[in-house]
Amino acid sequence: MSAYYGENSFGVSSFVGNAVGWYTIPYSSGTCSYNTFATAAKNAAQAAGVSLSGYNHFVYFFPGISACGWAGLSNVGGNPSNSWINGYNDSYVISHELGHAIGMYHASSLNCGSQQIDDSCTLSEYGDPYDDMGASWIHRHLSAAHKYQLGWGKVQTVTSSGIYTIYPQETANTNTQILKIAKPNSGEAYYIEYRQPIGFDTSLPSNMTNVSVHVFGGAQSQRLDMSPDGNFNDSSLYDGASFVDNANGITITQISHSAVSAVVQVTMNGQTCNKSAPNVNLLPVSQSGSSGQALNYSVSVKNNDNSACGITSFNLSSVVPAGFNSSFNLPTLNISPGSTVSTGLVMTSGAGILDGSYNFTVSAADSSDSNHQSSTTGSYILFTPVPDTTPPIVSVTNPTNGAKITAANIIISVSATDNVKVTKVEISVDNILQVSDVSSPYSHKWNTKKISSGAHTISAKAFDAAGNSSVSSIQITK
Ligand SMILES: [Zn+2]
Known part of the structure; x- marks a missing residue:
């Protein structure tokens, strides 16, 4: 188990500890009272003269009982953390639970049906067959997402298109082992890894000694299926095959691979521009003024185009009641996709207009395509003040x-x-x-x-x- 973490961390981390017991505790195996079992086990160890201070992780082994419906269980993180092993004195199970203890969640898979990635995917909690935190059931190297989480391996953050070389993640390397590419539409990132049949990955199937893609945002790592068929045993790329994320305009193509490294081409921002109508808001929506008074409103416009579109010029216009005048501080707003820009609108009532509530309309239209426009309505409540003739x-x-x-x-x-x-x-x-x-x-x-x-x-x-x-x-x- 310690050798597993030593290899995964390139010698940076290992576990050192002591095993004590067995102790007999006075509880029935008919109930899965694992917290009670832990307290009793610690008490029994201390009664036998064992000092429990200075340990970061406790692991409680007990003979398998059917009342606990799991092989192992653990806190995620914590100091000290607590982990339980239900009859599985197996290095893989212990590594999995201690993986939780040092902060990892499960190695999951993300099944997007016939797509590699889209917005209607299903997460399978233990779905990654090539990570001890998933369902490998034998030791496999942790995925790039988990190595990134633990600070193990050489990471390169990709922010522009280009050709990138990835070195195997089983052995220490001063060159890039993990490519990290932001996934803006979810706030997560893609972690690109390259695996070889080395060390704990020796038995890796040959179709998996290729480039794989995981999504990770801090909780479960999520293996994606590069040949989307719901079977994650063949979820890697191969030479000439691509991963395409249309929503974020990212394409990753495995160009070649050898025992030394894999070469991938990353294309970013390749998506097409989709224009949408802007949002137009007025603040305040309504206010009062007397005849001839100029009232100040703020007009804000949000550009709802996707990020593949450039900056758009929005022309502002207004429709006001007879006798009113309006002017915009800036009649044209240049706004990048996703951003909001505001300007002032001055509304002035003319002379001789009856008191009452007067509505006006403000519109913002894409200067290159007036179909992309929106409007909002505000009001100017006109009143004539009654003079004060009453003395104190x-x-x-x-x-x-x-x-x-x-x-x-x-x-x-x-x-x-x-x-x-x-x-x-x-x-x-x-x-x-x-x-x-x-x-x-x-x-x-x-x-x-x-x-x-x-x-x-x-x-x-x-x-x-x-x-x-x-x-x-x-x-x-x-
Ligand atoms: Zn688990």
């Missing part, structure tokens, strides 16, 4: 009318309200302005020491934004 209501609340002042300092307090908003309150004594207060509470600290004995007038004048005002006064004596 104001009163002096402290001191009280007729009061006799004895204190040296008096707080003059004023109450003011308005049907819209009070903008200012002026407090005066004997017609001399003391303070102009723009926020409630309206007040003034009045020093009475310097005023003469006798009668005095305190007045408050409140204003609103329309310029309406009102005054209220009280008399006091000192």
Whole structure:
């Protein structure tokens, strides 16, 4: 088992450990209580003097019991991880479970019927017959996707068309062993490998000593069938055969292969341009303004063409009600496939139009093909504001009318309200302005020491934004 991982990792990784037991634990084999079995096994080992500290992975072996419907079971990842072996003291099964323990999910297959890849494929969990994490049932090398996941092997990321050479993935190599090609429509990537009958792959069938393609996005690796017939035992390419992904414009052709390497041609972005109508959105959809007012809207256009199309120029146009004017900040938007670009729209109402809600339409059309166009509707709600002629209501609340002042300092307090908003309150004594207060509470600290004995007038004048005002006064004596 350790030799298997040593060969797969080109000597980078191996397992070192100890086996202890057997221990008898007081549980029935009639129930598959594997977590309970693990705890009991650890307790029994510690009771026998075994120190369990410092281990990254625990594997629990027990005689096969039918209550557990599996050969082995494991956490995916974890430190320490836990794995269970149900009577299969077999290096392949142990390697599989420890593969989970170090982070790998299963080696699956993706059956796309008569296609190599499309959008209606079926995943078979254990469907890769050439990976220990699938259903090889004898040791085989891990696929390129899993080696990539574990950081084993020389990876080359392909971003442009060209001829690429891949070296066998069974032995260490300073040259490329794995080609990684992004699969944009799913966010995954293709992992291209080349296998030879070396080491744990010695018994690989001769039709599989070729280039294979896996899809991987972080969970299961997915072997694709290059000769799509649902049989993954002959799922490799051969010289002259191609893998074609039309949706992403990727073609991979195996040109030649030898004991040393395989040569493939990768063609990218070879797909044809498919144009679609854009999306047009208005923000806000509706807003209010008075006669003659210019209102600002934002128009956004999304180009829905596929990535094989170039940048498209979209011409903006509008249909507005009689008496309205519209103008776009940018009347033409140049947008690449999949992107969204916005510009401003100014809508102005004319004079003499009745109050009401007025709809207008904004359209974006492909300048090279006006069939690819979309529209959206917005509205301008026109209203004539009613002038504010109501003055504020104001009163002096402290001191009280007729009061006799004895204190040296008096707080003059004023109450003011308005049907819209009070903008200012002026407090005066004997017609001399003391303070102009723009926020409630309206007040003034009045020093009475310097005023003469006798009668005095305190007045408050409140204003609103329309310029309406009102005054209220009280008399006091000192
Ligand atoms: Zn498994």
